[in-house]
Amino acid sequence: MQPEFWKTAWSEGRIAFHEGAPNTFLEKFADRLPKTHVLVPLCGKTDDLAFLAGRGHTVIGIELVEDAVKAFFAEHQLTPTVTQHGELARYSAGPITLIAGDLFTVTREDVGRIDAIYDRAALIALPPELRTRYVAHLRTLAPAATPALLITLDYPQDQMSGPPFALTDAEVRATYPHVEQLAERPATGGRVGQISGSVERCYAVTL
Numbered sequence: 471m472q473p474e475f476w477k478t479a480w481s482e483g484r485i486a487f488h489e490g491a492p493n494t495f496l497e498k499f500a501d502r503l504p505k506t507h508v509l510v511p512l513c514g515k516t517d518d519l520a521f522l523a524g525r526g527h528t529v530i531g532i533e534l535v536e537d538a539v540k541a542f543f544a545e546h547q548l549t550p551t552v553t554q555h556g557e558l559a560r561y562s563a564g565p566i567t568l569i570a571g572d573l574f575t576v577t578r579e580d581v582g583r584i585d586a587i588y589d590r591a592a593l594i595a596l597p598p599e600l601r602t603r604y605v606a607h608l609r610t611l612a613p614a615a616t617p618a619l620l621i622t623l624d625y626p627q628d629q630m631s632g633p634p635f636a637l638t639d640a641e642v643r644a645t646y647p648h649v650e651q652l653a654e655r656p657a658t659g660g661r662v663g664q665i666s667g668s669v670e671r672c673y674a675v676t677l
Contacts, residue, residue, distance in 0.1 A: 492521040493590055495621050495672035499652050500525055502619055502674050506585040509612060511573055511604075512592035515542035522588065523565045530581050536570035543568075555580065574603070578611050587618035587677070593645075594623050594634040605645055609677050616677045620646075623657055625668035630661055639671065646675040 496518050505526045513519060513531035515538045522529050533539050539561050543550045550561040550568075558571035558580060569576060578584075587608060596604055620642070627636040643649045650673060657668035 492517050493621060495653060495670075496521065496588065496590065496619065499619060499672060499674070502652070503527070503586040503588060503617065507583045509581060509584045509587045509608075511587070511589060511608065512595055513568065514538050514591075515545065516590070518588065518590060519566055519568070520546055527565065529566045530584065531566070531568040532573050532576055532581075533568060533570055534572060539568045539570045574607055576611065581611050584612040584616065587612060587616060589618060590621040591634060593620065594632070594637050597632065597635055601641075601645065605677070612677060614677065615647075618646075618675050618677065620673040620675050622671050622673070623662050623668065624671065625657065625662055625665045629665045634660075634662060642671075642673060642675070646677070648676040650674045 493516075500522070503522075507528045507530060508522055510516070510519060510522070510529060510531040513533050514535075515533075519529050519531055519542065531539075536559055539559070543561060543563060548563040548566070550563040553560045553562075557575065558569050560580075561568045561570065569580060593601060593604060622637040622642060623634050624638055625636050639651070651671060652674055653672045655670055657663050657665075657670045662668045
């Protein structure tokens with residue numbers, strides 16, 4: 471998707487992907503993430519960031535839309551230190567650092583140490599032609615075999631144009647070298663929740 475699509479969506483309040491509470495799969499399976507440095511790509515202003523920090527993680531989020539980053543800190547009553555690194559703005563408060571900018575321009579030097587990845591609504595925010603590039607870029611940010619918690623949506627793609635885009639179980643297994651499905655449930659909320667047969671899945675994967 472073009473950056474302007476997401477900037478417009480945030481400015482117009484079209485953020486049905488924002489749950490407004492910690493994801494229930496994350497609450498259930500957070501122990502699958504080592505309590506160290508967790509990368510959260512395309513993070514928006516998700517409450518999952520605060521949930522992870524509250525469990526003792528150091529959290530590094532990346533979000534294209536700077537207004538979403540500002541909103542996270544404002545809604546959690548945190549005053550971040552803001553520094554500029556080229557085209558990237560770095561907002562930090564306590565154990566949470568959010569980088570505002572294009573994910574594909576972020577380097578390992580920008581994120582620092584990464585021990586795990588939490589991906590909810592990041593991979594499925596991207597059309598199929600960008601997914602390979604996305605996963606390849608994550609591999610430049612984190613060491614080989616980094617564990618990740620992945621949450622996806624699957625539904626008949628002809629029933630709705632993304633984002634979020636449908637991601638089948640077979641596609642997940644073709645994307646990562648190790649995949650363990652942890653849970654599955656009918657999708658609820660947003661446009662996807664209105665589609666018969668839509669499913670939300672949670673996986674433990676490695677890069």
